[in-house]
Amino acid sequence: MTVALSGCGSSGDGDVTLKFVAADYDPEGGDSTKQYWEGVATAFEAENKGIKVDVSVYDWKDVDREVAEMVEAGDAPDIAQIGAYADYAAEGRLYPVNDLLSIPVQANLLAPLAEAGEVGRMAYGIPFVASTRLLFYNKTLFTQAGLEPPKSWDGIESAAKALKERGVKYPFALPLGKEEAQAETMMWMLSNGGGYTDSVGTYTIDSPQNVEAFDWLKDTLVGEQLTGPVAPGKLDRKPAFTAFANGEVGMLNGHPSLLQQAAKKGVKVGMVPLPGPDGKARSSMGVADWMMGFKQNGHGRQIGKFLDFAYNDENVLEFADQYDLLPVTVSASETMAEDPAHKELWPFLEALSESTLYPVGKTSWAKVSENIKKQIGAVVTPNGDPTGTLGAIGREAAATENAE
Structure with missing residues (x-):
């Protein structure tokens, strides 16, 4: 060369x-x-x-x-x-x-x-x-339960409930463990029209859209016990993907490499964009x-x-x-x-x-990302406080940004 x-x-x-x-x-x-x-x-x-x-x-x-x-x-x-x-x-x-x-x-x-x-x-x-990330679902489990791919948050909830009734171990796997919590967090923020920053690059971590997304996750997916036996804050991406490849997961947010992992185990994969509350999200995560x-x-x-x-x-x-x-x-x-x-x-x-x-061009992002990994899993626990925790992460992000 x-x-x-x-x-x-x-x-x-x-x-x-x-x-x-x-x-x-x-x-x-x-x-x-x-x-x-x-x-x-x-x-x-x-x-x-x-x-x-x-x-x-x-x-x-x-x-x-x-x-x-x-x-x-x-x-x-x-x-x-x-x-x-x-x-x-x-x-x-x-x-x-x-x-x-x-x-x-x-x-x-x-x-x-x-x-x-x-x-x-x-x-x-x-x-x-x-x-990029799409919502992966196990085609076989969906067919057995007579389900269509979800097109809204309500669709995710109803599908997860049906899968839970059929004994699926993780109806919706939600990996908010430290391995890649910043990614799962961003996907749900984007699905509700939020995100880490606004159009001019200012951190908006505790925006109403972001808080609403985590209120829904806490009260619905986690609160109704639709996320499986491992608490989301303790579930890392790698074991979640492994569980999907083992046929134990109904739905999760996945990236392309999961296709190969699932194919090796004979799991038939369906993919759709992660929906928002009322339909397709405005943006997917790259x-x-x-x-x-x-x-x-x-x-x-x-x-x-x-x-x-x-x-x-x-x-x-x-x-x-x-x-x-x-x-x-x-x-x-x-x-x-x-x-x-x-x-x-x-x-x-x-x-x-x-x-x-991600806002990777911000010099504060590495520290902010680490802080999200450490704290976000607690937001969806029974005693979690989306407004308070996202507010704290947002204030720390702004302070880190201003100190750069």
Whole structure:
């Protein structure tokens, strides 16, 4: 692979080992993500003598914290593939994308995702993979119960009640545990016309729409015992997905990689957009995970070489294929959209252009997201207080924002 490179970084042509920390995407908890990156690293090293890549992979529950601790200890990785970048960019720790990626690779990134990687109109975060979220339902359980896919919150409630009567373990799995509570939270906010921020980017975490959504979850889905044996605040995404793949879940909010996991176990999956109170929600949630290069070791030139290699179509499509995720480059997306082998992913690709992403460009987002993970599960408990807790999270978000 021949690439044009910008000459950044202080290192010369001596041997360099890049420290690369990545998130684990294996839904089964295996080592397939590490195998993928080690394969990319081996192929890269064969073409780039003098540059080694040392790969470490951490569970999503831990990876953001692990990188934060490395940075705090003065031992930042050269490359991190994690959930947020803006706080590091604001601290001046990251290379601008212009200093890393060649112009052809930059131009090939999907524009809405590339723009979401900006802080102060300068791009620091490189989208890695994307996904959108849809409401998944077990077709077999729905057929047995004579149910149609839900088109409103009332439809979710009535379907969940029917599934519960038939002994389904999790009529509606609601993972508000720490693994990815910020995602489940945002989906329900969006379904009621709310969200984390307003149109100008101000936090609106305790908006009436958001409070109403969590009042409904607390009083209806959880209050009527329609969410299964594990309290939502203690249920993480990974075990919820595993339960779905085991045929124990009637409905949950899922992303593309769950398709493959369910297919392996023979579960027939139906998918519809998560409905709102009276019909289709105004927006679905989109997620992009982020790649970034840290300045600390001065390896910008070598980082750029590796990332250009990692973002070629062969690598991008291999990773997207492996986990049923959406590619972030124009060329790979076009390939996927034209290939009938990826037909199951077309609804997710279609939803991506109109989806709402986390407010990742806000330097406060990483801390706010962690706070949501810690607190939101308590909102839907019997003694939960959606108004009070969302208000507290919102005030803390505003304080964090103002302190940046």
